[in-house]
Amino acid sequence: MTGLYPHLPALQVVVPMLTAPLVMLLRQRRLSWAVASAASLCAFAIAVTLTLDVLADREITYLMGSWPAPWGIELGVDAFSALMLLIVTGASSLALLAGAQSLDRDIEAERQPLFFAAWLLVLAGLAGILVTADAFNIFVFMEISSLASYVLVAGGPDRRALPAVFQYLIMGTIGATFYLIGVGLIYLMTGTLNLADMELRIHDVADQRPILVAAGFITVGLALKAAIFPLHIWLPNAYTYAPNVVTVFLAACATKVSIYILLRFDFFVFQPNLQGHDFQFVYFLMPLSLLAILIASGVAMFEPNLKRLLAWSSVAQIGYITLGASLVSVTGITAGLLHIFNHALAKGALFLAVACLGMSVARMRIDSIGGIAQKMPWTMAAFVLAGLSLIGVPGTAGFISKWYLITATFRLGSLGIALVAVIVVSSLMAVVYIWRVVEAAYFHAPDPDSTAVEAPLPLLLATWGAVVLNFYFGLMPAIPIHLATSAAQLLHGHMR
Amino acid sequence: MNFGITIAASLAIPLTGALAIAISGRINDNLRETVTLVTAGALALVVWSLVPDLMAGARPELQLFEVVPGIQLGFRIEPLGMLFAALASGLWIVNSIYSIGYMRGNKESKQTRFYVFFALSLAATIGIAFAANLFTLFLFYEALTLCTYPLVSHKGDEKTVRSARVYLGILLLTSIGLLLPAIIWTYFVAGTGEFTPGGILQGQLEGPALGLLLGLFVFGIGKAAVMPVHRWLPAAMVAPTPVSALLHAVAVVKAGVFTVTKVIVYIFGVDYLFAEPSSSWLLYAAAFTVVAASLVALRQQNLKRLLAYSTVAQLSYVVMATAVLKPLAEIGASLHMVAHAFGKITLFFAAGAIYTAAKKTEIGQLAGIGRRMPWTMTAFTIGALSMIGVPPTGGFVSKWYILAGAFQADNYLAIATIIASTILNAAYFLPIIFAAWFSRETADNNLEHGEAPLPMVIALTVTAALTIGLFISNGPVIALEAQMLGVGK
Numbered sequence: 001m002t003g004l005y006p007h008l009p010a011l012q013v014v015v016p017m018l019t020a021p022l023v024m025l026l027r028q029r030r031l032s033w034a035v036a037s038a039a040s041l042c043a044f045a046i047a048v049t050l051t052l053d054v055l056a057d058r059e060i061t062y063l064m065g066s067w068p069a070p071w072g073i074e075l076g077v078d079a080f081s082a083l084m085l086l087i088v089t090g091a092s093s094l095a096l097l098a099g100a101q102s103l104d105r106d107i108e109a110e111r112q113p114l115f116f117a118a119w120l121l122v123l124a125g126l127a128g129i130l131v132t133a134d135a136f137n138i139f140v141f142m143e144i145s146s147l148a149s150y151v152l153v154a155g156g157p158d159r160r161a162l163p164a165v166f167q168y169l170i171m172g173t174i175g176a177t178f179y180l181i182g183v184g185l186i187y188l189m190t191g192t193l194n195l196a197d198m199e200l201r202i203h204d205v206a207d208q209r210p211i212l213v214a215a216g217f218i219t220v221g222l223a224l225k226a227a228i229f230p231l232h233i234w235l236p237n238a239y240t241y242a243p244n245v246v247t248v249f250l251a252a253c254a255t256k257v258s259i260y261i262l263l264r265f266d267f268f269v270f271q272p273n274l275q276g277h278d279f280q281f282v283y284f285l286m287p288l289s290l291l292a293i294l295i296a297s298g299v300a301m302f303e304p305n306l307k308r309l310l311a312w313s314s315v316a317q318i319g320y321i322t323l324g325a326s327l328v329s330v331t332g333i334t335a336g337l338l339h340i341f342n343h344a345l346a347k348g349a350l351f352l353a354v355a356c357l358g359m360s361v362a363r364m365r366i367d368s369i370g371g372i373a374q375k376m377p378w379t380m381a382a383f384v385l386a387g388l389s390l391i392g393v394p395g396t397a398g399f400i401s402k403w404y405l406i407t408a409t410f411r412l413g414s415l416g417i418a419l420v421a422v423i424v425v426s427s428l429m430a431v432v433y434i435w436r437v438v439e440a441a442y443f444h445a446p447d448p449d450s451t452a453v454e455a456p457l458p459l460l461l462a463t464w465g466a467v468v469l470n471f472y473f474g475l476m477p478a479i480p481i482h483l484a485t486s487a488a489q490l491l492h493g494h495m496r
Numbered sequence: 497m498n499f500g501i502t503i504a505a506s507l508a509i510p511l512t513g514a515l516a517i518a519i520s521g522r523i524n525d526n527l528r529e530t531v532t533l534v535t536a537g538a539l540a541l542v543v544w545s546l547v548p549d550l551m552a553g554a555r556p557e558l559q560l561f562e563v564v565p566g567i568q569l570g571f572r573i574e575p576l577g578m579l580f581a582a583l584a585s586g587l588w589i590v591n592s593i594y595s596i597g598y599m600r601g602n603k604e605s606k607q608t609r610f611y612v613f614f615a616l617s618l619a620a621t622i623g624i625a626f627a628a629n630l631f632t633l634f635l636f637y638e639a640l641t642l643c644t645y646p647l648v649s650h651k652g653d654e655k656t657v658r659s660a661r662v663y664l665g666i667l668l669l670t671s672i673g674l675l676l677p678a679i680i681w682t683y684f685v686a687g688t689g690e691f692t693p694g695g696i697l698q699g700q701l702e703g704p705a706l707g708l709l710l711g712l713f714v715f716g717i718g719k720a721a722v723m724p725v726h727r728w729l730p731a732a733m734v735a736p737t738p739v740s741a742l743l744h745a746v747a748v749v750k751a752g753v754f755t756v757t758k759v760i761v762y763i764f765g766v767d768y769l770f771a772e773p774s775s776s777w778l779l780y781a782a783a784f785t786v787v788a789a790s791l792v793a794l795r796q797q798n799l800k801r802l803l804a805y806s807t808v809a810q811l812s813y814v815v816m817a818t819a820v821l822k823p824l825a826e827i828g829a830s831l832h833m834v835a836h837a838f839g840k841i842t843l844f845f846a847a848g849a850i851y852t853a854a855k856k857t858e859i860g861q862l863a864g865i866g867r868r869m870p871w872t873m874t875a876f877t878i879g880a881l882s883m884i885g886v887p888p889t890g891g892f893v894s895k896w897y898i899l900a901g902a903f904q905a906d907n908y909l910a911i912a913t914i915i916a917s918t919i920l921n922a923a924y925f926l927p928i929i930f931a932a933w934f935s936r937e938t939a940d941n942n943l944e945h946g947e948a949p950l951p952m953v954i955a956l957t958v959t960a961a962l963t964i965g966l967f968i969s970n971g972p973v974i975a976l977e978a979q980m981l982g983v984g985k
Binding site: 400424439477 | 569631683
């Protein structure tokens, strides 16, 4: 293993990418599932190893084909990418391990090998974005993961997934194109695609206007992909009509990887070089974050469909993440990054519970899960506990990021008080939308001819595993805090 | 002796008890009730074993681990918390005996769930009592809200669910909306949230900001039910009576006033707050609640709702006594926590006994009931006298100390409020007592009933005896609580 050890950053991408065609060739659905899960777990193990290296303050860079940096492609893993790699590979592994039975309901047996191949391509693409230090490489991996994720979303039996995916595809392509235009402009002015090199060279560019335009294109393009309000409209439909297990995977990490690129670009490349960029960044991001938090939470309060309710909640939670980042202080960015991690835990657990419900309930409307807690006590108990984490009750992971976020906003004086009020109000809105589901499941009269039974054991185990993690990282959050803090210092350190 | 183990045990016992109740509930009802009683007994034994050490001046401590840098999950027992934990754990035994009679007498459904969440609520209560800092306290405070929700919504019909929604809504709204920002603010300005004798805010925060922070705390601690955040308490009366008795007369509401007192004594510091004029509003708010809630109680027709509003008034008594900010009044406040606990649990026990035996819930139906249920109504009378503050009951002693404290501070508002509330208490309790003993039963009343089931009678006799016992022997409580301020100086 020592021979492979230095190649881990590359293997992080190569393992799932090369397993994908292999999985496609396996014609047997359980076999292909097993191989895909193994590849995902392997990627997770690599991510854990890389994280341990980062925690031990070892610098991880890797030169593809041993070409030196500005010319060859450089891979690198720092605290930020380690945190994200853990989330992406962890969510993928958990969803795959849990989801065999759930996927059997949604996808015909003969198409499953293709589906798992697409899943591994998404994983490879997302991991690729996180390890590479090259702007064009990011674009390539972004396209790989996006195209494959359209397949995943459209894979279910629900025909309404098709218009949803078409919308997702159009918006995603616009976002990616914008990003490419921005990168192209920068390449034109600097002649480099390496992010670190870009940071140095932009400094010497005489005419800053194209860079400014590039910053606009890149920010808007990535905001589209990250579903930052008001560019979120593709998200609720895509999450709602995708197969349940796919929603677990995508909700936990897909949009957050776009936020990762956005923050990396903004803090590494633009903040140190563009006059007044920090100002523009704050004034662009903060109002949108606040609107996202309030409006999306408000919509979730009245949404009759359970999956769409959680999707709207995701739009609001993305608002928390960008709000933290828009405070441009170390504590603020830490809060945002922590929330990427903690929200992935909470929302992952919630969507896993939804997948459990999906085994017995065809239509995910809140009316149709009345009294289901009697039939599926373990599923609903998990839903309640994960919901508490989403609300941010102390002792859960969600509380930790909220604590950091409020502490960071307190530093802003009177503006901070207003922000605290928004955070508090939206937490209360979360109480309302979570409790609507809880009341329906526990107190409404059950459907007399419902045949609901408790979900299969693997799915239930994974759901409860995620719930336990919510509480573990609520009481002992040292590792995510350490990663988020070092990542925030890294990002903040690049500011002028 | 290792205190850490004792503290850990006092949290672990109700938690493992809850698990054991859940398991034994699947096997046999009698076994489940035995497990409940054994758990309650073991908890009381462990908690009470700490009292002598506390009296000797020890401050047992258990620091678990650091959650976020600077924020510790830890426990430290001081006199006030000791009193609260001893009170809750001791009364849990009596209440469990009563619950058995009540739940069986009324053939309630889902009894196992009831006992499980009761045990969990007690664990949360102990956590609140022993918390060493604001973070730990907040953790268990929220846990208590969530663990009592299934108890309040126990019946599960639409009216109950609606009331339970009010309950959960107000308690979460105030705690997340006001208490959490207050706690984070405290950590932000003082750099710590440890409960420290003399307070931690001295020199860190002054002027109107101090009054504002106090407001966030007092209204954020919705469980203390200072108006206008009292609405959850009448709503909680849809719960089975044992829940109203132990949780909404003792554990939950006392957790509220306990937290208020603890924050004032150990976060603000009594003397520091006394010197700050912007904090004086608390006295007015509490005095207003005392009078207003008593007036509302006067107009209630339902016995449990009357008791709920009486609780709102009595809680603000404690808050007001604390807000007088003089040593004697602080002792009076803690004494009143005990006196009110004994008196009010007796009253609720009696209300539940009447409901179980006669299915009566309204005050108008109680004419002449004293002759059919002499034990119950005697206990009810003692409890009511304690609420009014008539000797020989515990309520008299606590009122004495609060009044003495008010005179110490020349606080005429507090004195006037105490007098007014005594009159109002007499005005709504005495007619009930009079009618129960001396009026004739009306024809439309259900006449075929006797005393309530034996476990309930035993329980309410014990608590009535405790109410009188507190009048005769209150030295230990006062000695313990005098330490709280003795150290504070």
